[in-house]
Amino acid sequence: MKLLHTLRAVLWAFLGVRKRAGYEEDLGRLSPFAIIAVALVLVLLFVAGLIALVNWVV
Structure with missing residues (x-):
């Protein structure tokens, strides 16, 4: 359950819309x-997704 709270907090931070x-x-x-x-895992997944998307488009 704590992992889900951490994941939610990091995703909110990525979006930049978080109440104080x-x-x-x-x-x-x-x-x-x-x-x-x-955060590092999500950044790596995001970058890998972008690379895969670019390779698929090209």
Whole structure:
């Protein structure tokens, strides 16, 4: 369940639309190392998806 909360917090951060109260709640509840790990995995998946899309189009 904590992984889902971390994933949700990172996805909100990617979009850039997060209320300050939600941000502060996440800071108190989630581990910084978990947030960084989830963010790195999501960035790698995003980049791999973009590369796959470009290869498919070309």
